[in-house]
Amino acid sequence: MKIHLKIWRQKDQKAKGKLESYSLNEVDAKMSFLEMLDMLNLQLAKKGERPVEFDHDCREGICGQCGVMINGIAHGPLKKTTTCQLHMRSFKNGDTIYVEPFKSKAFPIIRDLKVDRSSFDEIIAAGGYISVNTGQAPEANSIPITHEEAESAFNSAACIGCGACVATCKNASAALFTSAKITQFANLPQGKKESKQRTVNMVNRMEELDFGHCTNTEACQVECPQDISVLNIARMNYEYNKAKLTK
Amino acid sequence: MAKEIHANIPEGDLKDKWSNYKAQAKLVSPNNRKKLEIIVVGTGLAGASAAASLAEMGYKIKSFCFQDSPRRAHSVAAQGGVNAMKNYQNDGDSVYRMFHDTLKGGDFRSREANTYRLAECSASLIDQAVAQGVPFGREYSGYLKNRSFGGVQVSRTFYARGQTGQQLLLGAYQALMRQKEIGSVKLYTRHEMLDLVTIDNKAKGIIARNLDTGEIERHGAHAVILATGGFGKIYYLSTLAMGCNASAIWRAHKKGALMANPSWTQIHPTCLPQSGPYQSKLTLMSESLRNDGRIWVPKATNDKKSPIEIPEDERDYYLERKYPAFGNLAPRDIASRAAKEQIDIGKGVGPLRNAVYLDFAHAITEYGKDVIAERYGNLFDMYQKITGINAYEEPMKISPSAHFSMGGLWVDYDLMTTIPGLFAIGEANFSDHGANRLGANSLLQACVDGYYIAPCTLQNYLSDQIQVEKTQINHPAFQEAERLAKKQLENFVESKGNKTAEEFHREIGKILYDKCGLSRSEQELKKAILQIQNLREEFQQNLLVPGDAHEINSELEKAGRVSDYMELAELMCVDALERNESCGAHFREEFQTEDGEAERNDDDYAYSAAWEWSGKASKPILNKEPLHFTYVQPSKRSYK
Numbered sequence: 001m002k003i004h005l006k007i008w009r010q011k012d013q014k015a016k017g018k019l020e021s022y023s024l025n026e027v028d029a030k031m032s033f034l035e036m037l038d039m040l041n042l043q044l045a046k047k048g049e050r051p052v053e054f055d056h057d058c059r060e061g062i063c064g065q066c067g068v069m070i071n072g073i074a075h076g077p078l079k080k081t082t083t084c085q086l087h088m089r090s091f092k093n094g095d096t097i098y099v100e101p102f103k104s105k106a107f108p109i110i111r112d113l114k115v116d117r118s119s120f121d122e123i124i125a126a127g128g129y130i131s132v133n134t135g136q137a138p139e140a141n142s143i144p145i146t147h148e149e150a151e152s153a154f155n156s157a158a159c160i161g162c163g164a165c166v167a168t169c170k171n172a173s174a175a176l177f178t179s180a181k182i183t184q185f186a187n188l189p190q191g192k193k194e195s196k197q198r199t200v201n202m203v204n205r206m207e208e209l210d211f212g213h214c215t216n217t218e219a220c221q222v223e224c225p226q227d228i229s230v231l232n233i234a235r236m237n238y239e240y241n242k243a244k245l246t247k
Numbered sequence: 248m249a250k251e252i253h254a255n256i257p258e259g260d261l262k263d264k265w266s267n268y269k270a271q272a273k274l275v276s277p278n279n280r281k282k283l284e285i286i287v288v289g290t291g292l293a294g295a296s297a298a299a300s301l302a303e304m305g306y307k308i309k310s311f312c313f314q315d316s317p318r319r320a321h322s323v324a325a326q327g328g329v330n331a332m333k334n335y336q337n338d339g340d341s342v343y344r345m346f347h348d349t350l351k352g353g354d355f356r357s358r359e360a361n362t363y364r365l366a367e368c369s370a371s372l373i374d375q376a377v378a379q380g381v382p383f384g385r386e387y388s389g390y391l392k393n394r395s396f397g398g399v400q401v402s403r404t405f406y407a408r409g410q411t412g413q414q415l416l417l418g419a420y421q422a423l424m425r426q427k428e429i430g431s432v433k434l435y436t437r438h439e440m441l442d443l444v445t446i447d448n449k450a451k452g453i454i455a456r457n458l459d460t461g462e463i464e465r466h467g468a469h470a471v472i473l474a475t476g477g478f479g480k481i482y483y484l485s486t487l488a489m490g491c492n493a494s495a496i497w498r499a500h501k502k503g504a505l506m507a508n509p510s511w512t513q514i515h516p517t518c519l520p521q522s523g524p525y526q527s528k529l530t531l532m533s534e535s536l537r538n539d540g541r542i543w544v545p546k547a548t549n550d551k552k553s554p555i556e557i558p559e560d561e562r563d564y565y566l567e568r569k570y571p572a573f574g575n576l577a578p579r580d581i582a583s584r585a586a587k588e589q590i591d592i593g594k595g596v597g598p599l600r601n602a603v604y605l606d607f608a609h610a611i612t613e614y615g616k617d618v619i620a621e622r623y624g625n626l627f628d629m630y631q632k633i634t635g636i637n638a639y640e641e642p643m644k645i646s647p648s649a650h651f652s653m654g655g656l657w658v659d660y661d662l663m664t665t666i667p668g669l670f671a672i673g674e675a676n677f678s679d680h681g682a683n684r685l686g687a688n689s690l691l692q693a694c695v696d697g698y699y700i701a702p703c704t705l706q707n708y709l710s711d712q713i714q715v716e717k718t719q720i721n722h723p724a725f726q727e728a729e730r731l732a733k734k735q736l737e738n739f740v741e742s743k744g745n746k747t748a749e750e751f752h753r754e755i756g757k758i759l760y761d762k763c764g765l766s767r768s769e770q771e772l773k774k775a776i777l778q779i780q781n782l783r784e785e786f787q788q789n790l791l792v793p794g795d796a797h798e799i800n801s802e803l804e805k806a807g808r809v810s811d812y813m814e815l816a817e818l819m820c821v822d823a824l825e826r827n828e829s830c831g832a833h834f835r836e837e838f839q840t841e842d843g844e845a846e847r848n849d850d851d852y853a854y855s856a857a858w859e860w861s862g863k864a865s866k867p868i869l870n871k872e873p874l875h876f877t878y879v880q881p882s883k884r885s886y887k
Binding site for chain 2: 028030031032034035038044046049050056060062064078086110111117118120124125126129134137140149151154158160161185
């Protein structure tokens with residue numbers, strides 16, 4: 001099928017970017033979206049032009065490195081699907097597709113569709129862990145965790161850190177990302193000891209970085225490829241207030 | 248001239264070796280540790296766990312990865328589980344049994360002492376991961392759950408749905424970020440190692456490229472750890488991430504580290520088949536699916552009926568038929584070869600007739616759809632996203648794909664390469680899996696190497712480095728390594744040919760799949776070597792890299808990796824050709840039993856082939872590390 005593309009091209013963080021038009025004539029419906037971009041890049045390279053830089057690695061929806069806005073929607077039209085898992089069968093012959101980076105002040109553009117999401121690492125560094133050194137752990141079954149607690153913690157822990165939530169949020173808030181980690185540990189007995197400190201440190205770090213505030217539009221969950229629930233945000237707010245009120 | 252290589256296996260009975268090692272290992276006192284710098288390349292499970300653990304001890308760590316965050320390393324994609332000897336199921340498991348399973352699974356081509364240590368340290372890993380908050384599957388009582396994986400008859404696999412690798416990696420990544428916050432770890436994301444720097448034949452640092460700016464940097468240290476994973480991506484179509492590569496270990500190899508058993512590549516039986524020429528990867532579907540899924544092909548060749556229309560008596564459940572004792576959970580090498588056999592005789596299914604069925608109909612009838620969804624829901628979802636097919640209603644179509652490198656840098660018992668101060672851990676080394684790795688042993692090895700072994704053996708090495716001055720990065724060795732690295736990049740850019748690195752990569756991958764993949768023969772390997780030499784020649788003349796070296800340029804990154812594959816591919820074929828036997832994943836057509844199973848030759852080939860770089864890609868030097876079996880006598884590996 002024939003596909004027309006409007007792709008954001010930007011040389012570096014400071015340069016002014018713009019949408020460039022491209023057309024591909026022989027797109028196969030079984031191709032993944034990124035394989036379609038590979039096809040474009042091969043054609044550009046052959047013409048001596050600079051290929052489009054985009055983030056990707058595992059191409060099976062788990063590393064969280066890929067992610068672009070496709071027709072204005074983070075990771076494109078399919079629900080619970082990363083960009084790499086989106087296939088061209090979701091589009092039809094003659095479609096024009098707009099491809100833009102995850103734009104946010106906290107995710108500066110490196111080039112074209114590639115953005116810097118190290119601010120997420122900073123939030124984790126502020127407290128997204130249980131402070132246990134190698135060797136300190138007690139016997140695993142000495143900490144029984146009910147099936148429900150484990151499943152619930154897993155649901156939060158499944159976040160892949162792609163940044164779709166920030167890119168989708170009109171305020172560019174990182175509340176869903178931050179709250180998922182806080183909630184995972186708040187749900188586990190091992191994580192309770194540091195819960196107050198963790199919550200306050202992570203929330204403070206999130207606010208120091210260039211993220212906006214959460215105003216509960218819940219758009220983040222709609223576009224989250226892992227379907228991380230906004231209830232995590234409610235839990236984070238509860239944990240934060242609890243930490244502040246019960247010093 | 249072949250080198251003398253010593254595995255440095257400690258004295259004592261098998262079960263005492265690691266304890267004896269630890270009891271005698273030299274230490275560095277806590278106040279001296281901060282003076283010692285360690286470079287860790289790679290932030291997967293092995294790299295992140297080693298970097299975090301060593302930082303917790305007080306060493307100064309520089310951690311490098313090419314991804315934009317350490318959390319994205321490819322350990323993240325491991326699905327099914329991690330093995331550990333806890334015997335929570337009371338089903339007869341023991342350290343010895345786990346060791347025996349692993350040794351046998353590897354077709355008696357690994358070191359007894361290393362394999363035993365892997366089993367011995369496995370239990371602590373589960374303790375550590377649980378303490379970190381890894382949400383493993385639980386029984387309703389609150390205790391940990393297990394499932395079974397290929398090649399074993401006990402249930403010792405721990406799992407977090409189908410995302411065990413992700414959860415374990417996040418545990419290690421978070422431990423790493425905690426140390427970064429404290430200041431014990433300095434992170435270099437979006438950096439790629441271009442060369443190892445040795446001074447007086449000791450590893451003293453690396454040359455790295457900042458992938459966002461193109462800047463070339465020198466980094467010095469007292470020791471270097473490579474935790475850069477496997478190189479199955481050399482086959483182009485593989486289960487690996489697009490960025491996985493051999494460059495760090497290959498460049499270390501060219502600086503003197505030996506490369507062991509490079510041709511031993513695990514071809515994973517349960518992956519999504521290729522659907523067209525544009526395809527960039529083959530997605531893995533976890534081996535855990537074989538707990539409940541049954542593998543079959545139509546009995547008739549070229550049967551084009553829909554699978555649902557094929558009645559039971561027209562189906563061949565060939566694994567259950569050929570290997571009744573293990574059935575659908577036969578080890579990976581055997582299951583992959585059996586699938587290839589069915590596809591080759593015309594029983595393959597799917598549009599390209601290149602797949603076999605993996606069917607859950609029986610399991611859904613027996614346990615109900617909800618139970619199957621809880622066990623494998625994310626895998627079924629993933630299958631539907633990629634293929635558009637609902638696997639609750641019709642069988643999955645699966646096919647073998649390049650997956651794991653059993654080969655890698657040769658290391659001794661300390662996980663140190665033949666270059667003092669250069670360590671290789673996780674999939675980057677060759678040590679524990681012999682000629683075939685058992686499912687769920689990969690996450691285990693990465694973690695055990697990183698959390699427990701490297702911190703102990705590194706310290707043993709560093710104990711006499713306290714008096715050694717901080718490495719000076721203006722030393723001529725750094726200058727020369729930097730000059731050569733820059734020159735190579737300029738050559739790629741100035742080549743101005745007609746073929747991109749990706750196109751070369753696809754070609755070399757095809758040669759390897761056809762001639763050095765699931766099945767090998769002398770005749771075909773010799774042809775492959777000539778083809779690779781020609782392709783390498785063409786690569787030097789006809790490479791096309793748009794853009795330049797002083798900026799972000801993913802085409803240039805690929806060129807460097809493919810350039811290394813051009814040399815490594817030949818070594819893989821030479822290694823496969825040298826070994827006139829079949830063992831594990833290495834199946835030489837000339838050496839098989841009457842019923843088509845691998846025929847090992849313990850009299851002549853009970854050794855690891857450790858290849859030495861001679862300066863020329865076509866003239867590698869063979870060194871042999873004999874394998875001694877004191878505690879288990881190698882037997883015919885049967886799963887019938």
